[in-house]
Amino acid sequence: MSYWVGLPLLVLVALTEVSVLPMFRVYGLQPNLMLVLLIAWLIVRGAGEAFVLAPIGGVLLGFVDGAPAGTALIGLAPLAFLQDLRGSQLREGGIIEAVGFTILMSFFYNLVHLGVFTLLGEAGEWGTAFVRIVVPTVLLNVVTLLPLYWLLTIANQEPRRTVYA
16 A cells, blocks of 8 residues: 555545535544544554655545634644654554554544634533533544554555564
């Protein structure tokens, strides 16, 4: 897999997130498919491709979702910081690391959206929004991550590098 797969996949995911997923909402909520895909890509494929695809995914999502311009891009920006937290390892991460990244990034992504809508005067009470929107969306993102991570792991046909002690 490379950019030849990643770029069309990002376009497909952005369009799916705004056109198909709203028909399958759970209690009025839907997972952030672009966010989950980019986290899985970062863990399975490494930082090289993910750092190129993340800004493209943020811009694509910004074009098609209803949020103010740049909100998705700002929400996806900490992927680079999480990679630095992970350290410069020679191996790809595992599912536990992917779940941890998904939880952290989901909180940040949703709080960025909540903050932007608050600045625009369109948000309600933060406590209620946090409990009724942010926390359940984090759980939906983790549930969405599991099959997506599995599919990316299977599709990744490059030889795996290992760390030798």
